[in-house]
Amino acid sequence: MPRDATALSLGADAVARAIAARAEAQGASVQVVRIGSRGMFWLEPLVEVETPRGRIAYGPVSAADVHGLFEAEFLHGGDHALRQGPVEDIPWFGRQQRLCFARVGVVDPLDVADYLAHDGYAGLRNALAMAPADIVASVTDSGLRGRGGAAFPTGIKWKTVLDASASCSSESGIPNPRSLPLIVCNADEGDSGTFSDRMLMEGDPFCLIEGMTIAALAVGAEQGYVYLRSEYPHAHRALEAAIANARATGWLGDDVARSGRRFDIEVRLGAGAYICGEETALLESLEGRRGQVRAKPPLPAIKGLFGRPTIVNNVITFASVPLVLARGAATYRDYGSGRSRGTLPLQLAGNLRRTGLVELAFGATLRELLYDFGGGSASGRPLRTVQVGGPLGAYLPESLFDTPLDYEAFAAAGAMLGHGGIVAFDDSVDLFEQARYAMAFCAIESCGKCTPCRIGSTRGVEVLDRVRAGVERERNLALLADLCDTMRHASLCALGGLTPDPVQSALRHFPEDFA
Ligand SMILES: Cc1cc2nc3c(=O)[nH]c(=O)nc-3n(C[C@H](O)[C@H](O)[C@H](O)COP(=O)(O)O)c2cc1C
Numbered sequence: 001m002p003r004d005a006t007a008l009s010l011g012a013d014a015v016a017r018a019i020a021a022r023a024e025a026q027g028a029s030v031q032v033v034r035i036g037s038r039g040m041f042w043l044e045p046l047v048e049v050e051t052p053r054g055r056i057a058y059g060p061v062s063a064a065d066v067h068g069l070f071e072a073e074f075l076h077g078g079d080h081a082l083r084q085g086p087v088e089d090i091p092w093f094g095r096q097q098r099l100c101f102a103r104v105g106v107v108d109p110l111d112v113a114d115y116l117a118h119d120g121y122a123g124l125r126n127a128l129a130m131a132p133a134d135i136v137a138s139v140t141d142s143g144l145r146g147r148g149g150a151a152f153p154t155g156i157k158w159k160t161v162l163d164a165s166a167s168c169s170s171e172s173g174i175p176n177p178r179s180l181p182l183i184v185c186n187a188d189e190g191d192s193g194t195f196s197d198r199m200l201m202e203g204d205p206f207c208l209i210e211g212m213t214i215a216a217l218a219v220g221a222e223q224g225y226v227y228l229r230s231e232y233p234h235a236h237r238a239l240e241a242a243i244a245n246a247r248a249t250g251w252l253g254d255d256v257a258r259s260g261r262r263f264d265i266e267v268r269l270g271a272g273a274y275i276c277g278e279e280t281a282l283l284e285s286l287e288g289r290r291g292q293v294r295a296k297p298p299l300p301a302i303k304g305l306f307g308r309p310t311i312v313n314n315v316i317t318f319a320s321v322p323l324v325l326a327r328g329a330a331t332y333r334d335y336g337s338g339r340s341r342g343t344l345p346l347q348l349a350g351n352l353r354r355t356g357l358v359e360l361a362f363g364a365t366l367r368e369l370l371y372d373f374g375g376g377s378a379s380g381r382p383l384r385t386v387q388v389g390g391p392l393g394a395y396l397p398e399s400l401f402d403t404p405l406d407y408e409a410f411a412a413a414g415a416m417l418g419h420g421g422i423v424a425f426d427d428s429v430d431l432f433e434q435a436r437y438a439m440a441f442c443a444i445e446s447c448g449k450c451t452p453c454r455i456g457s458t459r460g461v462e463v464l465d466r467v468r469a470g471v472e473r474e475r476n477l478a479l480l481a482d483l484c485d486t487m488r489h490a491s492l493c494a495l496g497g498l499t500p501d502p503v504q505s506a507l508r509h510f511p512e513d514f515a
């Protein structure tokens, strides 16, 4: 039974209680294990029964279905209207290439022994036998790029930290503990329509812990932080429990895996500001100040948290690393297309029949995602547009649905893949309202540090309102273009810099909505 927040919101706890109560009443020996979600949200709560023929899935199950399931002998994989068969045989699931999410929905997320039994800590074991520079080289060779949004090559970031920490060592060559590099995991997951970080932390938290520990070995860090959004109480509980279990079993602490190396992790909660997902604002917040963007340079890799060289990576970036070290860079590199290597956990949200998490190698098309996996619109009306990559992503029309999901192909289409969130809209959407919302969102979430974003976004809402009211339309459209140009090129960070993307893509592809 899933313990994932989506399944819980759909009644998973009540189903688990009903199964346990009914089993006790009829003297059946049943162990209910709470696992992560397989990411098929339309089937949640999904109950999986361990049988000699593998796990048989039933869903979506409500507490009221439990009586009938027992009558149908579901504990032995019996037939029932809700029977979905073996999970791997469900086409939606079987077609995926699950690397990062391989254990999610399979293991007990808080059981170290279960993690070890499913290839857990194989990457860390290999890393312990490697020199720091070789760990970094392996990550570089894998082609892994940051999954938080900017797609920056992870190995290059780690090498910058490794080099910076070497130059921070005292002249005697003995590193000063106060200048050791730090590891920061960005778990703010603020983009609309995204939930892969949450699912990973709830369903396989040791994978994140292992990835951060490998990063620590690569650059000589002894302390890590997870900056987690406070809106994720279930992920928070899972992470804290997993960190405590890792400490108790010697995978974190003063002597990691009896290697003599020290590394520990602390979870810090954010307070709900979108800008605190931006890495420098995140560091300000971690240091106890208001989340406001820092000018770069210096890069966080050189002067980050508390002035120390810092690796800041997204949850999925860290969680991709154990596999790279366990199976080798070439294995990971084999997946993907062009310069986008490996897999991306895509998140289907919005007006789709089947929403959830799909992990695929880069290169599949948006159309495959929307129709083969998503099943088209939930409303039954034609899909008109999708926004990919969060609230700062462009709106793509149907004519661009054949764009392959890779970073460069999306950039060529004037869009970005970002964190892999895909929000679909049917033909009832008003793209003017969406464009206006982008400017209003920027005005609310702006950290206020630079003028183009702080003032420009408010002026942007006003100009759009004049366009729609038909007041000096051509002049105001020219003003909007000018304003977007200024925001794009003169903003200090990507919040102001990318807000023009949803606005101008809406105007370019759907001018009729601005009439
Ligand atoms: C406004 C804004 C919000 C962001 N929010 C997030 C976020 O919620 N999670 C995240 O991982 N990265 C976010 N980023 C990207 C981070 O600044 C940074 O690039 C990322 O943490 C680096 O990790 P990666 O290389 O593993 O992607 C955001 C960036 C901007 C400009």
Ligand code: SF4
Residues within 6 Å of the ligand: 275, 293, 445, 446, 447, 448, 449, 450, 451, 453, 454, 491, 492, 493, 494, 495, 496, 497
């Ligand atoms: S672009 Fe906006 S969020 Fe970014 S630094 Fe400037 S004011 Fe702050």
